[in-house]
Amino acid sequence: xERGQTKQxxxxxxxxxxxxxxxxxxFHIHRVKRLRQSRYQAEIWITGLSHxxxxxxxxxxxxxxxxxxxxxxxxxxxxxxxxxxxERDHAQSFDNGLKYIVSTQVExxxxxxxxxxxxxxxxxxxxxxxxxxxxxxxxxxxxxxxxVDYDARDHELHIHAFHAFPEELTLLKTQSIxxxxxxTIPIL
Numbered sequence: 001x002e003r004g005q006t007k008q009x010x011x012x013x014x015x016x017x018x019x020x021x022x023x024x025x026x027f028h029i030h031r032v033k034r035l036r037q038s039r040y041q042a043e044i045w046i047t048g049l050s051h052x053x054x055x056x057x058x059x060x061x062x063x064x065x066x067x068x069x070x071x072x073x074x075x076x077x078x079x080x081x082x083x084x085x086x087e088r089d090h091a092q093s094f095d096n097g098l099k100y101i102v103s104t105q106v107e108x109x110x111x112x113x114x115x116x117x118x119x120x121x122x123x124x125x126x127x128x129x130x131x132x133x134x135x136x137x138x139x140x141x142x143x144x145x146x147x148v149d150y151d152a153r154d155h156e157l158h159i160h161a162f163h164a165f166p167e168e169l170t171l172l173k174t175q176s177i178x179x180x181x182x183x184t185i186p187i188l
Contacts, residue, residue: 008049018063020077030132035152046146049163055178097181105173114169142166
């Protein structure tokens with residue numbers, strides 16, 4: 001079964017950073033956004049209460065994956081991975097000046113705070129980025145959602161992702177920056 005078609009839990013999610021693309025056949029992709037800048041191209045997928053971001057700079061590819069652990073996920077090209085617990089930061093540099101920075105936070109809220117926070121994010125997301133609401137999984141009148149916003153600049157791509165888990169009163173937040181190094185000038 002493709003990922004993103006069954007109810008997900010924040011504790012089952014894994015962060016992976018690959019130095020390669022990931023095959024779309026491994027996922028149920030709900031929304032796609034393709035970006036093209038002068039120095040890179042990128043693709044953002046919402047894959048359930050999870051997401052995939054692939055950035056290509058020349059021949060170099062980085063893929064950020066927030067998703068369920070799956071035996072079909074490749075081990076080849078895996079730069080780093082970890083489970084989501086509390087807050088975490090990670091930075092990694094690659095060839096040709098490409099740099100990746102991520103901050104993650106699992107925010108567990110009270111039953112009084114979560115509905116207002118949920119409402120505010122859904123309202124904010126109406127006219128920005130990519131929003132997918134999973135109405136079939138509604139809990140206490142609140143639908144889980146994935147919201148991925150982005151800021152595509154010439155030399156970097158900023159990704160802000162929010163995945164809401166109403167049954168767990170939890171919001172998973174990730175903020176990523178793909179920094180594109182200065183183009184190298186070949187020496188003749």
